[in-house]
Amino acid sequence: MIESYLIHLAILICIYLILAIALQIAVGFSGLLNLGHIAFYCVGAYASALLALAGFPFWVCLIAAGILAMLSGFVIALPTNKLRGDYLALATMGFSFVVYAIALNWTDLTRGPLGLPGIPRPKIFGFVFSDNLAFLILAIAIALICFFALKRIASSQFGKVLEAIRDDELATRILGKNSFKMKTFALGISAFFAGIAGSLYASYITFIDPSSFTILQIIPVLAIVIIGGLASFRGTIIATIIIVLLPEPMRFIGFPSSIVGPARQIIYALLLLLILLFRPKGLFGKVELE
């Protein structure tokens, strides 16, 4: 019976892993502090949910989620291309709010706060992934594909140029690279995979509403990227496992029920701070961001 609990956690780990590695491409590899990452997640989830509810097959929903998220990535990339560091962070954070407001207010499409219930589980070649164990296998497969795809991209020529842009954009441009075009692509790729994660999330929970996509949701994902170490794939895997599992052991500590809520939050925050203090560069980080 306990396997069901562990399977559920493993699925969450897969979803967060894709989301986190997507953010690594932007933050770790390209030096783009994109605090609007959750907006891509949101677009992907809603796109996938709406298509699934309209009866489209799963793979269509998945890819469409990625593509639509990627387009939204371009939408934010183009105007913010020339912004640096903190200002980019603010602009992308603003984008996150705008997407949230749309999800909340465009009720004809998204049903606003009522959300979209009854999203069907994926169906591939007639097999429906309604059992969680089956879904886990699907999630692992998708996560692995995303992981290796992104690893390939990161270690390609394109990826190396991104890292050069992160370290010294001016020099890269002097050497003839169109840094704006490349940063736009990087954000687009990052958004694509965030959209895939969103589709997976919507298909698993089978219900989405705007409250899953507020600005606060960026905190765990950003924490994973930082704790794992910027531009480190290995670090991201370990950090995802840590962050997703961090609240769990605390369920087994017997707090008196009157304080159980805040007590656990306090310990979670303290542990987070301790991890950050202990390894400010992250587990496998080799990079500094301004």
Next chain:
Amino acid sequence: MVFTQLFVNGLIAGAIYALVAAGFSLIYSTTKFVHFAHGATVAVSAYFLYFLFSILGINFWISVPLAIAFGAFFGLICNILVYEKFVDKKASNVILLITSFGLLILFESIILLLFGADVKTIGFIKISKGIEIAGAIITPLQIFIVISSFVLLAVLWFFMKKTKLGKAMRAVSDNKAVAETLGINAKKIFNWSFVIGSAIAGVAGIFVALEQNLEPTMGTNLIIKGFTGAVIGGIGSAPGAILGSFLLGFAENFGIWFLPSGYKDAIAFVILLVFLLFRPTGILGIKREVQK
């Protein structure tokens, strides 16, 4: 008259954002930390006032300065106990960003633990009746809040321009390395920034507690608005932050006159985006390298 009432509404909202944004901006300008836990400072000061006045029954006019002082102390502690450790380890600003989120969650949970989740109020003003001025209705407390933030703007401007400490802060804000060679102790300046900035946040907390109510999560919403106001006004400049906050207040209130109220936050952020694209230094921002 509708226009004057909207103007007054914008003034009141802007004044509260301004008080939050000013301290935040002051801290950012010298330390370059995005101190999100500033929202916790607001909440902590408000709850401390509640503790002194509503629970212990201490005289209101003694409780208020104590609460402001406590807020200043709290901000200082955040710096000394937490941020400094990270600076010593040469951590990047991204780490400090996450850290400040962690601190915000931590202190909101501590408040929840100590005071419970239910909404509270400071019962100092018994009945609030509006006064009509030029066709708009405003209460005495609201007038006081608006005037206070104007006074603060003036005092801050004077402080930064004329006093020795203010000049030292500007020096560190412009170029820390050079300021240090001139004999300015940057660490001390950082501490002063936190003390002054957090004291202002304490004032904000007290006003919000009196004007609206107290709840453990009150800091989060306020810091987001204050943050926006600070950027619009120029994130390196405290007086600019105040100006930007008023602009935000006006934009929100005039904006939702024409648009559905659900877009209030989106209005704020569209304005933010517009400013970032066309005038990233903000209204009064120090000319700093923002673009590449």
Next chain:
Amino acid sequence: MKTKIIFGITIAAIIAIIFFAGCTQQNQPGEEKIRIGVLLSLSGDAAFFGESELKGIQMAVDEVNEAGGINGQAVELIVEDTGTLNTPATITALQKLVNVDGVSVIIGPTWDMPGVTEVAEKEKIVLISPDNIVGITGEKKLEYFFSTWQPQKAEMLALAKFAKERNLTQIVILKDTDIYSEVITKRFLEAVNQQRINVLGSFSVITGTKDFRTELIKIKEMKPDAIMAAFVSESPRGPLLKQIKELDLKTPVLANSAVEDQALLNNFSQYAENTVFFASPNIVREKEFLSKFEAKYQTKPVGPGAPNAYDAAIAIVTAYKSEARTADEIKTFLKTHTFPSMTFGQLQFDENGFVSSDVTKFVIKTVKNGQFIPYEGS
């Protein structure tokens, strides 16, 4: 290298703790205690609901245990905090309660989370919420879901009738953007249409807004007979009432029953005086409930949901007393029996798991002299 090893060990340790804790929980002879899961919001914006609900449940269970438990067995509550409207975290907590602690019944969640009700349905676990009003926003019928909150359709009908009788026929609605306000407004609109009451307009503010001044100017210009304030929380409602008085609006305010919260009386009763009207389930055994509650906690319940949660716990205990043990047995028992209820006198569930409107009798209440009292007509 050393630090990586340390981290590796830490992760392994975390996983090991979970696994072993889970195993030991299961190996314990479960026959000694009857375990009921509790899944409430004890942090975040909904915590004011969750805290008072927890107190109600705890009071019920302590009473039962002091009276000898269920046929000699003590009742044990396993409490999990879900945060506020955090569907993945709530599902994780539910999974832990069901698959690690082995409960068949869960009291909760706080506020509607359709994603969670789906999972409970799938796992075939009885989920009984003290405050949910929807269950699932779709056409699917739920078998294992129950709620002990006052049925909103009936409540809004009573409120609309009152408005009609008092000739409040031009109404403006003020709501925010969470699922609660959304559904209450829907029910109110249905009821009001039946009564041929005219809705002049509807304002939907972002949840968390506490400044309504600009919306109120617009409302003032519309000159309504009444304002319907559909909010789940005292946090926006209190300042709203204050601002209405400040802006010299003399319109009465209609509200949903969640307004009957001691927090309002503690904070802004002067602004609610003679102004707020709502349809209360008229807690039939209110005096009894309040004296028990105050004796135990030295305070009135601050936050809605306490009597509803108490009722939910008693209903579960009654089911267990009749030897029902599995989720199927419990759900069948709940659907086919009547229970004592602090809130309604008698509690009966309809086919959708909500409180049957046959047992509810709404009474219009208002605030007078700092108390909630039945309204006695002009």
